[in-house]
Amino acid sequence: MLSIRDLTVRYRTSQGPVHAVDSASFSVPRGEVVGLVGESGCGKTTVARAVMGVVPRTADILGGPVLFEGRDLIRLSERERRALRWKEMAFIPQTAMNALDPVYRVGRQIEEVLVERGGRSRSQARARAEELFALVGIDARRLDDYPHQFSGGMKQRASIAMALALEPKLVLADEPVTALDVIVQRQVLDVLKELQARLRLSVVLVTHDISVVAYACDRVVVMYAGRVVESGRVGDVLERPRHPYTMGLNNAFPDLERAAGELVPIEGSPPNLLDPPKGCRFAPRCPFAEARCVAEEPPLRTEVDGHAAACWRSDEAAALRPLAGEAATWRR
Ligand SMILES: Nc1ncnc2c1ncn2[C@@H]1O[C@H](COP(=O)(O)OP(=O)(O)OP(=O)(O)O)[C@@H](O)[C@H]1O
Ligand code: SF4
Ligand SMILES: [Mg+2]
Known part of the structure; x- marks a missing residue:
């Protein structure tokens, strides 16, 4: 690879x-x-x-x-x-946890990647973001939260979800x-390992x-x-x-x-x-x-x-x- x-x-x-x-x-x-x-x-x-x-x-x-x-x-x-x-190929930067933009809802940030980079429609992007949150074990309702409402582990899982958005x-x-x-x-490592295998x-x-x-x-x-x-x-x-x-x-x-x-x-x-x-x-x-x-x-x-x-x-x-x-x- x-x-x-x-x-x-x-x-x-x-x-x-x-x-x-x-x-x-x-x-x-x-x-x-x-x-x-x-x-x-x-x-x-x-x-x-x-x-x-x-x-x-x-x-x-x-x-x-x-x-x-x-x-x-x-x-x-x-x-x-x-x-x-x-x-x-996707990159999760060293400061990923703090790299989520504090002024936008977490779901919005994942949807941006899907729309801007993946050419998805808004509604497709929302559906995919829900799927991605399920994949990393976060309740889809939390997509509407702001980063500060997430724990450190959730932020890290959200950045993994974002990296996986376009199936690299x-x-x-x-x-x-x-x-x-x-x-x-x-x-977090268990989530990563499971996704990696799947x-x-x-x-x-x-x-x-x-x-x-x-x-x-x-x-x-x-x-x-x-x-x-x-x-x-x-x-x-x-x-x-x-x-x-x-x-x-x-x-x-x-x-x-x-x-x-x-x-x-x-x-x-x-x-x-x-x-x-x-x-x-x-x-x-x-x-x-x-x-x-x-x-x-x-x-x-x-x-x-x-x-x-x-x-x-x-x-x-x-x-x-x-x-x-x-x-x-x-x-x-
Ligand atoms: N922009 C830069 N300009 C000059 N030197 C740099 C720059 N970025 C990193 N370095 C230097 O390059 C070397 C490697 O840095 P790098 O960040 O790749 O290490 P790292 O293994 O990721 O460290 P850490 O575990 O602290 O994240 C270090 O000596 C660092 O000081
Ligand atoms: S200094 Fe130590 S690590 Fe380096 S070559 Fe010699 S024995 Fe190996
Ligand atoms: Mg480093």
């Missing part, structure tokens, strides 16, 4: 280029949910926006192709891209559950929370400082991580389904992307870093079953994993 190859995005700033995404590659198969996970600032939103073609003017998109059903999205004209938006094949959802409490998170949607689910990935995704792409450091099927990556950053992320989040054990933070913070480190970008925080790691950037290498990692020591992953599970390893 979607195949991203060597996507690079830089933001022009007065201090120089910010290397927000560097040679990112991953694929989204039809009918699967792919989690894009990593700490704040690692480039998740930039990837999603570059795919949708909604980046700020200061962004330069290099590399690619970004193939959507065989068409290179990067090389489409704005007009061709607009024709795809909503109908073929691919949905990119940027942090759709981040602002919600854990119970509502599960409700409509055979492909979904890119952006999140900084690995437990959301464990709960809702088939595949995962782990990003660190603008690079893809690990990717593969969720079971493989989370149970047998091959990159120390993924091992660290696993320790740092409570499980959505289990009680929290000891949470071990990854000490330090990601590098400044105005001047990223030359070798492995995780080296300054990695407890397993060696001389080579600082000198040379490790390539993303695919091992069995499409499980890929960008770490010089990924062959030793089985030995490193137990160490990564110990808090002392990460303290310095």
